[in-house]
Amino acid sequence: MNRTASPHAVAPWIADQTQALLAQRGHAWLLAGPSGLGQYDLAMALARAWLCDHPRQQGACGQCSSCHAIEVHAHADLCVLMPETVLLELGWPLNEKAQDDIDSKKRKPSKEIRVESMRDAVEFAQRTSARGHGKVVLVFPAERMNVYTANALLKTLEEPAGDVKFVLATDAAHQLLPTIRSRCLGHTMTWPNQANAQAWLHSQGVAPAQAELMLRAAGGRPQAALQFAPVCDSWRHLPKAVARGDTSIFKDWAPAQVVDALQKLCHDTMALKAGAKPRFFESNDLPMSGSWQSLSAWAKALSASQRTVEHPFNTGLMHEALVSQAQLALNLKP
Numbered sequence: 001m002n003r004t005a006s007p008h009a010v011a012p013w014i015a016d017q018t019q020a021l022l023a024q025r026g027h028a029w030l031l032a033g034p035s036g037l038g039q040y041d042l043a044m045a046l047a048r049a050w051l052c053d054h055p056r057q058q059g060a061c062g063q064c065s066s067c068h069a070i071e072v073h074a075h076a077d078l079c080v081l082m083p084e085t086v087l088l089e090l091g092w093p094l095n096e097k098a099q100d101d102i103d104s105k106k107r108k109p110s111k112e113i114r115v116e117s118m119r120d121a122v123e124f125a126q127r128t129s130a131r132g133h134g135k136v137v138l139v140f141p142a143e144r145m146n147v148y149t150a151n152a153l154l155k156t157l158e159e160p161a162g163d164v165k166f167v168l169a170t171d172a173a174h175q176l177l178p179t180i181r182s183r184c185l186g187h188t189m190t191w192p193n194q195a196n197a198q199a200w201l202h203s204q205g206v207a208p209a210q211a212e213l214m215l216r217a218a219g220g221r222p223q224a225a226l227q228f229a230p231v232c233d234s235w236r237h238l239p240k241a242v243a244r245g246d247t248s249i250f251k252d253w254a255p256a257q258v259v260d261a262l263q264k265l266c267h268d269t270m271a272l273k274a275g276a277k278p279r280f281f282e283s284n285d286l287p288m289s290g291s292w293q294s295l296s297a298w299a300k301a302l303s304a305s306q307r308t309v310e311h312p313f314n315t316g317l318m319h320e321a322l323v324s325q326a327q328l329a330l331n332l333k334p
């Protein structure tokens with residue numbers, strides 16, 4: 001998955017939003033919306049434009065030494081605040097101490113934004129800029145700040161050192177401290193239209209027929225759709241396989257993906273039953289059964305599983321349990 005997009009590869013709906021946000025004043029933006037719409041890419045596009053030597057109305061030039069420094073993830077005036085797991089996934093360097101600790105297996109990469117890195121960021125915000133175009137602090141995903149980290153950021157947001165801009169990106173804005181939300185200008189990510197989303201997936205090497213299916217599976221969110229490439233072929237068969245109690249369809253799936261797929265199946269089965277259009281599957285592919293009671297009990301059980309799914313005692317058993325629960329709900333005659 002290519003998420004370290006170069007300026008030339010920015011998706012059209014991200015480019016439109018970049019231009020719109022650059023036209024407004026604001027030293028702290030909070031980019032929010034469901035995951036998979038490109039929060040990180042938009043945050044990067046803003047940072048690039050703010051720090052660029054020759055910024056244009058549309059954003060960064062993509063050619064100057066500042067743009068190049070961001071491209072190689074080594075810009076002295078850009079501080080990225082991310083959990084270590086996300087830094088590693090997106091190819092950003094860790095600080096020396098953290099890298100040493102992880103290399104020597106003292107601890108695992110953190111899934112939260114650590115208070116130590118927030119302290120570095122606060123110091124960074126107080127330094128003078130190295131290249132003369134101000135500085136940028138980028139926080140992603142912002143909901144991974146714990147209460148201590150968030151409070152440290154809040155202080156800097158309240159008393160910005162003049163030439164520092166902030167961009168926070170999140171898919172769970174409700175989990176942020178209200179005081180953080182109120183210190184930022186909010187921007188809700190816009191959804192691309194179907195044609196744009198498909199064209200973008202095509203530019204990422206996805207065949208048109210698959211792009212449609214992957215977008216459907218991801219509920220229309222293009223970046224999330226990329227994650228469905230490996231399961232694209234089996235997606236259509238999933239509802240009926242589950243109703244039959246066939247667990248082999250989930251071979252090699254992580255439990256979290258199974259729960260996500262079953263939640264979508266449950267949602268669509270209920271939608272179809274209510275006479276609405278299903279969102280993630282084709283109507284023809286869905287089983288026409290289950291009672292309201294069995295389906296809503298299933299939905300409830302799935303939300304409970306979602307909270308504990310990261311630590312399954314045994315993946316195989318977990319899949320079996322999830323599928324037989326689904327089978328029970330789906331096959332119950334009204």
Ligand SMILES: [Zn+2]
Binds near residue numbers: 053054062063066
């Ligand atoms: Zn530039």
